[in-house]
Amino acid sequence: MAVNLPAPPADAPARPSEVRVLARGLAILRAFEPANEWRTNTELATLTELPKPTVSRLTANLTESGYLIYSAERAAYRLSTSVLALGYVAASNRNLVVIARPLMQEFADQHNLSVVLGSPDGGSMVCNEVAHSRSLLFTLRVRVGSRLRMGQSALGRALIGSMGDAERDRVLARLEETDHETWSVLHGQLKTVVSQMQRRGYVIAAGTLERGTNGVAVVIDTPDGPHGFALGCAAPSGILSVSRIESEVAPDLLALKRRLEADLSVTADGPDS
Template structure:
């Protein structure tokens, strides 16, 4: 009998399971809808998947407990099994143990929603958020969203106070891009001005520079361990709803207090 060597399996030898990809797209879309509730038509429009396929996917997900029917089957909502899946997820300890409780405690004073983000691959990735709980939020689900570095308060706050080597490595990554962010990153004077103004002000700000959020004004503070930022936290406001004076006198001190509390908590956990 001949001995055959096992064939090495590589990820590239597997094809994407299209049905699974579409099912996950439906779950994501449902999660982003107000109250986590949507109709087949809503979900088809949001995902670009045909209504008949969306209906089949929803019925499969319903059979597994990931969605429930509401209003005699007209609408669907997320089921308990979605939450059960998240039980195995382990986040960075300081985000769950320090940042999330502090953000919840400060929400009433801030009113407007906040995002906490950490750097990853030239973007700020939202790790925790109060958008779901804030009555003034224009978005329902922001966790996991990639935020651009140079035009957001989160990115500007982190870049202005992070370790110099991390900043240079990130800027090198941004300069290699071929989009508008790459153009900005290659403009050394622009980058220096943003960092200089942010540090002088004591907090970061963007006022509509992020094209997809042109109506937003956001302020941000770094989350510090020692003298270096490991992340950043913002406050997202609508430009036509607050004045510059109100931002400076009311919201900046409150967001600073939250960032200081998180930074102190993180420093304490590191020492512990």
């Protein structure tokens, strides 16, 4: 006679086999430090001292879960932006916020708008730093820790536009499941988003985050990994028109991006390099 065993409680301790699988998965992720270089299964097996068949299974699962990116041309893997956002490069993240904070405030005051530095987390962009113009009466309802929809915000669209095809497809598939309304709008505008990033290096979002508000964003590459952050700004369309974005704000935002990336590179190299 079959016996129905009770399900284990939600807080039941993990089995040794589960802990072992987790430890091996973390070992794979750690093997990409410090520069997040492309690595093959053979290289990962050497670095982690795990059997190659085990490594192959782990990298396949980690890629399917969105933690690794796979390049068919290189037959190699690297960390995805979701892992970077979880804090694998926490020191660099802190450096970026510290370096960016005064420059963001200066930019916000100069252009009379709000500036946001964000990183991806699931289907959202988490605001790591926010600066509002001190002379702007209307400001975005965002603060540090706020979450913006990836498909609606200029920050998220810039990040999506900068991704490779495989990573972008995974992000869009996740959005289709978790935020279908946003996905349906973004899906119809995807070619424009990707084209803007490839041709201009920035994405314009007109009225997608808040009605009557325009935004523009670029992607920030840190020494530890590509497109882990997005830097954007927004204001009411009466202040920040699309023509003003294209002629004035976007070029200055690209200049700020280059300055931040240069400052981060110097910080990563150290004073004696």
